[in-house]
Each structure stands twice: as C-alpha cells, then as structure tokens.
Amino acid sequence: MMASKITLEHLAIVIVTVFCQNVVLAIWLPCDFNEKCRCNSIPQDAKMGREVLLNVDCSNRKLKDIPALPSNVYTLSLKKNNIKRINDDTFSQLRNFTELDISYNKMTRLNIFSFNGLSNLLILNLNNNPLTYNKNAIPNEVFKSLISLKHLCIRNVFPIGSSLPEVALSKLKLLESLEIDIPLSMTPRTVIFGKRLDSLVHLETLKVGQCLFFEIKNDTFFHLVHLTNIYIDILCVISIRPGAHYSLTKLHKIEIHFFSNYDIFPIRDAIKELSLTPVQAIVFKKTCSHGREDPIYMWTTLALGLNGSSVKYLELTDNNPVCLFPVSKLYPAPPSLLTLKMSSNKLERFALELTNIQKLILRDNNLGNFLRLKSFNKRTERNSKLEYVDISENNIYTLIPSVFQGQAELRYINLSHNHLQEISFDVSQSNNLSLLDLSNNSISAFDQNSMRMFDNISLTSNLTIYLLNNSLQCTCKTLIFWKWIVGTRVNVFFDRRCLSADGTVIQFISANKRIQELEKECLSYDMFIIIVSIVLVATLICFVGAVVYKYRWKLRYMFYLAKSKHRRHETSTDSKHYVYDAFISYCEHDNLFVINDCIQNLEMDRNFKLCLHQRDFLPGEEITTNITNAIHESRKTICIVTKNFFDSYYCMFEFNMARMESIYSRDKRNIIFLIFLEQILPQNMPLMLLELVQKDSYIEYPNDEQGAIVFWEKIDEALQVDDRETDVSFTETETYCKLQEKIPYEYLFDEQES
Template sequence: MHCNCSFRGFRYIPVINIQVKFLYLSNNEIQIIQNSSFEILRNLEELDISSNKLNYLDKDAFIGLIALRKLVIGNNYELTYSIRSFATSLFKPLISLEYLDITHNSRTAMDVNFSKNVLSDLVALNSIGIDLIGEHDTTLVIGEGFLSLTKLRTFIAGYCDISFDNKTFINVPYLEVIELEDCSFEMYSIGTLRKKKLRFLSFGGSGLDILIEDNVHKFMIMIEDFGTAYIETLLLTTNFGMLQCLPSDFFLRLNGTGIRHLILNENSLHEVTIRKSYKDPIRYNSILPVTLRHLEIKNNVLQTFKVSMPHLSRLNLERNNLGYFLKYNRYSVTDTLNLTDINLSSNKIDRLHASIFHGHTHLENINVSNNYLTDISFNISHLIWLKTLDMSSNRIEGFDETTMKTLNHLFENSNLQIDLSNNTLHCNCQNVPFLLWIFERNTHFPLRNSMSCEFSNGSTNLRSQFKRTVMQLKKECTSYTALEICLSIAIMGLLITVFGGLVYKYRWRLRYIYYMTRSKYKRNIPDDIDGNYKYDAFISYSDNERNFIFKECIPILEGQKHIKLCIHQRDFLPGEDITQNITNSIHESRKIICIITRGFLDSFYCMFEFNMARMESIYSRGGRNILFLVFFEQFRHQDLSLVMLELIQKDSYIEYPNDEQGNAIFWKKLGEAINKGQ
C-alpha cells in the first residue's frame, strides 16, 4: 500500500494505516518527529520525509521500522551532521535499511564523531547519499564509523566541497559506485582512487574553470589518478568548462583502468582528436582504450570527430554539430569495427558520407533522427545484421528507386525496422510507387501511421488513415495515368497526322529542295534563269515510247530543227543516282516536254520528272511555265491529275495527230513551244 502525504501542510506525523509499505511525507512543514511516531508501521519499507523543517531527530524517532529499506531525510536545511541534530544510535532500530539519503542539509562540516556514533549502526546499508563538506582533514568527512558499514557499495555526494587525497575514501574500502556531482575542490592528489575497483564513477561538474592554468593542472592530475584504479564506467559531465579539445593524453591515461563505458556529456567539446601537446595545433587521431565498449559524447558542440575504435560497441554522438564534417568524412579511421549501435541524431545532417558505415559488419542499430536527411544517400547494403534504422523527424518525402532496391535486398535477409515517423511524405502520383512500397513492406515500417502525407494543395492527411490514403491515391493516379496515356497518344497521333499531311502536301517541293541542295554542292550549276542552258529541252517519256523518241522525235527536232535535246537513255551521267540525274537535267534544260501516255502516268520516274519540272518552274524560273505536255493518247478528264488539268487550261499542251498532214503541224508547234522565250 502506498500513502502519499506530500504537499499537505502537515506539521506533525499523521496517523498512518498499519498496512502502509510506502509513505511519502515530503514538502510539508514537519519540525519534530516524536518518539515512536512510526512504531506500528512494521511493514513500512520506504519513508520519505525530505524538504521539511526538521532540525532534530530523537534516538527513538525510527523505533519499530524493522522492515524499512529506504529512508530519505534530505533538504532539511537546519539538520547538521552532529549529535545535536542526529541523536546517538538514532539509526540502530533500522536493521534492514539499505538506502539512506541525508544530502543537501546544513552546509556545516561533519562532527568528528558523527559517523562513529550515528552511522556505524547501519550494518545493512548498501547505499548512502551524504554531503561532503570539509576543510583539511578529509578523514573527518568520511570518518572511521564508515568502517562498520561492510556492505556499503554506493556513495552519492550531495553538497561537495573538499580536497581529495589518499585518505578521502580510506574508510570505505568496499565501494563500487561513487557519484560526485557538482564537486568543488581546491586540491586533488594522486592516490585518491588508487587500487579501487569501481563499477561506476561519476565526476560531473568538477567546479573547475578549466581555462585557468592551475585548474588545468588539477584536472590532469585527476585524470592521471583515474589510471591508478579500475573503473568500469566513468561519467565526466560538465567537467571541461570552455575547453574545446580533450587533453592530449586523456584516452592514454584511461587505457589501464579497464574502462568499458565513458560518458562525456554536457561539455563544450568542439573536437575529439589527440594533439601532440596541449598547445600544439597538429592533430592526431584518437586511440580509444582497448577495453572501452561504450562511448557517449552527447550535448556538446562537436564539429570534428575521428578516432580509432576497433573494439567499441556503442557510440552516441547525439546533439552535436557534426553535419558538415560527416558529409565528407567518416568518424572512424579503423577499417574494421565492432560497433553494434551508432547514434548521430540531432547533428544538423543533410547528407552522410557514402561509405560512413563501411566496415561495420556487426552494426545492428542506426539512429539518424532529428536531422535534415531527404533520402538514404549512405551505403547500408552490406549491413546484413541491421535491425533498426531510425530516420524519424527528418525531411524525407520519399525514397528513390535505388534506395528501395537496396532495402528490398536487406529485407530478404533480415527483419530490419525503419522508423520514418514525423516525416512529411509527398502524396502525389510521382510518389505512389514509394507509398505502395511502404504499404507492401508494412512489417518493416512499424510506425508508418506516424508519418504525415502532404498533398499538392498543401493539405495533410490524418496519420491514422495512411492505408486508406495510399489506396485512394493509387486509384486516382491510375485513372490519371490512363487519361494521360490516351491524351499523349491522341496528341502524338494528331502531330503525326499533321506532319504527315504537310510532308505529303509539300512532298515534291521538299524533294526538289533536297536534290537541288545536293546538286548545288556536288556540281556547279548556274542559278541564273536567263543564262545559257545546256539543253533546249528535256524529253520525259516512258520506255513504251522509246521508238517514237528515237525514230521521230530526235531526227526531227535535233536533225531538222537543230534543237538540242536531253534524253535520259543517252545523256544521263553514268554512275550518278537516277533522281539526281533527272533533277540536274531539268535544271540545265530550257523546257521540259512530257510525252503523256498511260505508261507515263503509271511510271514513278516519269511522274517524278513531271513534278520536278513543276517545282523548277516555281522556284528556279520565277514562276515561268517551262512545262509542255504532249498527249500521245486520248484521256478522259478524270484520268488526269488536277495539276495536269491546270496546265491544259493554260494551253500548255498539244495532241499528237498520228497522220501525215497533222504530224507536220505537230512538229512545227512543238518546235515553237521549245524555242518560245529563248
């Protein structure tokens, strides 16, 4: 049964139920504990009467408390360590007492007989909290009465203002834990801790201004003295004042202590490296004690940390300023490490060196929370024993595909747990693969419902609705994707259609420009339309009309009328591409005569010659008509193209009569058409 009577304004001990085991009477106004006040409380195990106004305790004050294990009488400012405040044999009834706290009472020095007459009866005492106030003889502070306390293992100092020497702890040879918080001392001598075997030593707040040279000397003596004892855990918080670096041989002094845990929190350290001497700016890598397994340097201002740590298991660098350093450097100079836990939280990290965890074959827990990380830029693919990766309270919006592939590989071989709580993910279609990946790998993201999801409009969904949000977003984005694909196909089809239509519409113009450009660079062809042409006329015909060309056309026009013709079977340059031959010949001829037959209309090259001639007239001859049609057969209008019908309307044609009288007129008109505009 617990009975809490704190902050009730009591001036006397109230009547308490006999069954109570835990009684709290702190922060009242009790001045006197009357004799036998607790006599009936034979079951009471814990009593707290701290922060009252006690100034005297009678020898029968605690009679009857045979089961009491813990007694707290601290913060009673009028109690002194003397027979006047603590009666002789006051604690004798407390045969089961294991813990006594009488710290932060009067700041007067301890009477010479206090420990012998008052404390020596506590034969079962395991832990004591007491003020250490003394002047020169430190044996008066922890007097001979402590020799009776053979079970005493823990010593906790309240007020602490003494000088430490080889006599300070001589009467407590069995101590395993010493907590000396906020100690001020004028002197510290080597031998204070000599040959002591301590599980825990706390020397927080040494009270030294470390920048004063004399105090630096005292501090170095204290560190040297640590090397004379066995210390499993050493806590040195708020010890270094404004000192930015550890003393040069700090770790060296601890190497023989068997130290396993070192805690340097709440200091002002800027770097942890070893210097050649205190004033030497040349830095050397720190070599940690080989027995050290746990190093904690929280709440400093570290900007540089690089040590040799082949045997260290746990490293805690929380709440420092290592962000810039760790972006380009590793914190260890050792290639192979035994680290299982690393804490780099609250270090203003936006990116970690890619190989920062190389060699960490045994790493199980990584904490990089409360930083500015946006992704996993560091390599963890080899960390097959990794159990937890804490990336909470960063700036993660999503992981890229490479990161997800790396983590998938780790998931196959381990039960890695990743904490992304208090990150604001992006809820958009681009991030759907990442959100679905988290949902599918939900066993590896136990706190996924603690992640926020921000939409494009700035709104944020409720964290508890993560699953529903992802499913809804997937559905919406799927429909958007289908719509985007359809629109893309439609737009692409429209562009292809428009482009194809333009190419088809201007196909002959494009061909003509291509061949003329090519011809310009391959052959020197004059561009002057009024210049002299190599041929008077280029004759375009199909192979079916070869006899007509060679038996009638050439003998009459060239033999009788002296018109120079270009005939492809005769005048084309051998080895030249046929399309290039056609374009060059048309460009070098004053007129182009097309012998229109059904074979002509069906021939690709004949139509090519016809259209190249049209382009020549438009783009090289200033729009002058150089094309003349000779209809060798009868055609219906619907058999001819619109372009040919346009030329017919301009009277740029003649029909072949195929009779003797008509033929004479035909050749006369054809010759005039060729020579027209000469």
C-alpha cells in the same frame, strides 16, 4: 504478407492489455485515511494469504505533519512539503514499509527513534533538507533500526561541520548506495571518509553533492575499499592528486564536473591517475562549459591519456565545443573504448577515427550541415566495428550517401527528431541492421531504391523501422510506398494518419482499406492522365504529320541528295558543267515518242545529250537515287505530260524532285519544260503541276509537219539559252500553236472558270 505491420495503435493495444491485467497499479485514488494523499494497491498472491499493500503519494500537498498511516503501506512519498520533524515511532507499525521519500522539506534535525520499526526499509531519501552534520541534527543511533537499508540519500542539505556523521552511517551494515555532501569546514588534510566506515562493506556507489573543494588523494577512499561507482555533483569542485589510484582499486565508473583549476594539468593528472585504475566508464558533464582564447582540448588529453587503459565507456556531455576538439590534428579513439557519448555539446563537426568503438551517441548537436557533406567516421575505407549510432536531434535535412559506408556491423541507427524528407543514405552494406529510427522527421514516402534496399536487408535481419510522427502522404505517387508497407518483411511502425495531395490530414484504421480507397482515387486520375496524354500525343502526331506532309518533297529531295555522291549542297548556275543537257521524264506508255522523236531531233540532229532512265540509270542503284542524281546532273528537266504521266508514281516523283531542284539548288530558276502530248482538262491535273502551268510557260506537241519543225526549233533554243530567255521562246510557241488552231491552255482555263 510476410510479417504483420505494427502501428502506434497496435502498440497501444499491447500496452492496454498488460495494463488491464494490473489495472490497480496505474490508477491513483484518494486514500481512505487522508484525502490529500493518493493511493494505489499492489495485488498479492491469494495463496500466500497476504494483505494488499499500498503505494502512497502525499507529495507537494503542503503538509506540516506526517499523516497517520495504515500498516499496509509499502512505499511513501512526502517530498515537497513543509514537514519539520519526524516524531518518535511515527513508522513503528509499518512492517512492510520499503521506501520513504521525505526530500525537499524543512527538517532541521532527526530524533533517535524517528525511524524506529522500519527494519524492512530499503530506500530512504532525505535530500534537500536543512540538516547539519552534527550529533544534534543526526544522532549517532538514528539509523540503528534500518538494518535492511540499501540506499541512503542525505545530499544537498546544510553540511556545516568538520566531519561526516560517520557513527550514524556505520550502523548501516547493508548500505549499497550513499548520497552525501562533503562538510564545508573540512580542510585538505582531513580524512573525509574515516575508519568508522570500514563497516560499510557493501557500499559500492557514492554520490557527492555539495563541497567547497574535494581533493581525491591516495587515502581518500582507503576505508571504502569496495567502492566501484563515484558521482561528483556539479556543485562540487574536485582535484585528483597523484597517487589517488591507490584508493580506487575497484573503481568501475566515475562522473566528474568541475576541476579545481580549469587547466590542462589537473585534467591530465586526473586522466593519468584514472588510467591506473580498473575504471571502465568515465563521464565528464559540463566540465568544459566555457570557451577560452587558449582552450584546453579535452579530446587530445583523453585520447593520449587513456591509450592503454581499461576504459570502455567515455561520456562528454553539455560541454563547450571550443575546448573539446582541436581543428587540426585529431587523435583516434583509444583502443579499449567501446562506447563514446558526445551528446548536447553543440558540435558542428565531428570526424573521428572510431578504432574499436561499437556504440556512438551524438544526440542533440548541430551536425546537420557537416553530415550533409562528410561522414562522422574518419576512416571509411575499412570496416568499422560500430553497431549503434545515434545522431538524433542534429538539425539534419539530408545525409551524404556514404555516411554509413563500411559499417557492416551496424544494428541500430537513430535519426529521429531531424528534418529528413527522403532516404538519401546508403545502408545496403549493413546486413545486420535491426532497427532504424526515423520518427519525428518530414518523410513523405520512400522511393523504390530505398524500399528495395530495406527489403534486401530484411532477408538477413529482422529489420524494424520507426516512422512515427512523419509527414507520410497518401497520394497516387505514394501508392507504391503504402503497398510496400503492408507487403514487406520489414516491421514498420507508423501513425494511422496521412496527408492527402491538398494537405488534408486523413485518419484511417486499416492500411489495407486506405490503399483500396487510394487505388479507386488513382484509377480515375490515371484515366484522366491517359486521355490527356493520348490527346497530346495525337495532337503532336497531327502537327508533325502536317509539317512533314507540307515539306515532304523537300525532305525527300534532301534525303536522296545526301545519299547520292553529290553531298555538296551549293547553289548551281548554268556556268556549271552538267553531265546532261536534259533529263527526260516520261511514262512507259509514251516511250515511242521519246525514242522516235526526242532522241532523233535532240540527240542525233542537234547533238544534245539526254538522260533517259531506260538507258542511263546505273544498274544496282536505287531508282530514287538514280532519279535524284539525274535531275541534279542535268541542265533541264523535260516532262512529257499525258494522262498516264499523272498515274505513274515515278513520273510524279521525278516532277517533284525537279521542282525541289529548281527551288533549293538553282536559285529558284525554272528548269522544268512541260510538253503536253494531249489535251488535259485542269480538273484532271495535280495541283502542284497546275500551279506551275499558271505561273510558267508550257508547250503542246503539234500534229502537223510544219508545227513539228517549229516545235523542235523552240526546244533547241530553250536548251541552248539562259533560263531567263525561256519564257520568251515559249510565248512565241504558244502564239504559233494558236495559229495552228490548237486549243490553248488559257482557253481551257477560261472555259473551266465559266
């Protein structure tokens, strides 16, 4: 086996191995100092001589006061309680304290010494408390002790006031990330982020929570010159005014929800200003969450406005599809754009010229019906630069085979959480593909073409396929698929369970053992199929053989007639001109009778034209063809019957061909004369000839001179009159033969029956 197969259980073993090495990290136990809280310990290096630190979780315990804490607390969560105050010096002994989460409580004010002693605190979360932005609630010196603080969250509070608590914030010299609301009573002319914030030289990330109206102007972030990331919450309506780019000289990423007026002009102005900044990532969440009769097509604005910008990442999520894309003209992606995320927009169609996009995320849309017929890449005739595509959760049942056509650089494809039952798409051109996520679908197995395609890709790339939570079947039909899983170079993640033919879930530990069991089951099944197939084939052969045997002479007659020059197959009558009056069918042992008697009496004495095989057959032609042609070109066929006649293959062939001629070419009129040169018992005669003797007349050759005269006269009459008169002539001949004391054929019949 080229590579070991990885299952979900294998992955679990790896996780458990890592877990066991640091088991204290994952087990939360009641704390010794307070049973309402949960603790786990962080092991420290014994050589360093440091004590074991604790992570403490006291969240959602209906606490009204902060419990007494040991000095070795490392992190503390007090969120979702009923705490109203932080007393002075509550945390003064916690020298190793690095993270405090006291969000979702009922604190209305902070004390000057609430955070005294927390010189090592890195993260402080005060979100969702009824704090107001004034000196009584947030004293100027409250954050003075937090000399190491890097992340402060004071958002979704009760931002009544005319300004931010700038004095308190200015003490946080190392602050890197700030979450804050905009005071509700601020006017558009008020400078939101004032001069006191010049000291926040490390502040790079700003998350704005609640606001009535946030207008970004040319001086809004004048005192936050190092700001690179701005996140505007859904509760804040903004407007980006002309000249705003002057205060965003280092902007890298911005996330926006609502604009002041949902109109084309605020969005267009915003994009125009952002395109003049060094921004590389723009996120619009729920910006276009409602439909309008005259919708604003955001993509048109973005595609035109960002053309020539430095934006590499664009995200449009949770928007209304009506206002995203126009139905008619669709502009290509801006050349600078490398990542486009369009998740959760309820899109029902998406066909875009991707330009230079390397990562496309279309998760959680309704593209199933569209991708069944078309590709998401509008220009497939040239190779794209797409490396990552995510179309999971799109209600996809099948994909058009060319959906990934022309995407040779693809490395990651996510098709999880859909309804795929088979691999209908072609990724044979994506030789760099390293991960194909097909988990949470309805796949039962791969067909041989898909397995061959993945094997070819694995020759140039370390391909991994996720098949977790599928409807994999372990039946005789899918045995090849399971053998492929354990033998391929492709790394396949799959569950150790499968469905039997009757839908029963089968759990297994080893795929190899399950394959061996399946082979035994399929062996008996295969034997049953083979036996049934043999019986069916034998029955069919017998039936066909019986039909062919029954109609063998008809088939042979039609075949040889078709081979002859007489390809027409119309009914012949005696009015037709025949080449011969009679064809003589005889055995070589009886050729003296033919030469001495038949030729003399019929040709020389009575001017009949006979067809004899020794004289009239065409040389170089097949014997069977000559026979068929001779019978077809003769008015009658005379069979010289002796015991040797029955032993001759060609004599019997001539008799049967004449019989077929009379049935299928002469309107079932009898054209055969039987001349018996010797007495033959019925049991020695072939059945077909016996039936003809019973139904039609025959004639026996006499041994006396007078009888011979009558014999040849009757033959003469039979060759000259219509077939309907033949029976009468032979009846008279039979009467004559009886007078000559010859043993009549009827007598032989009677004797045999008795």
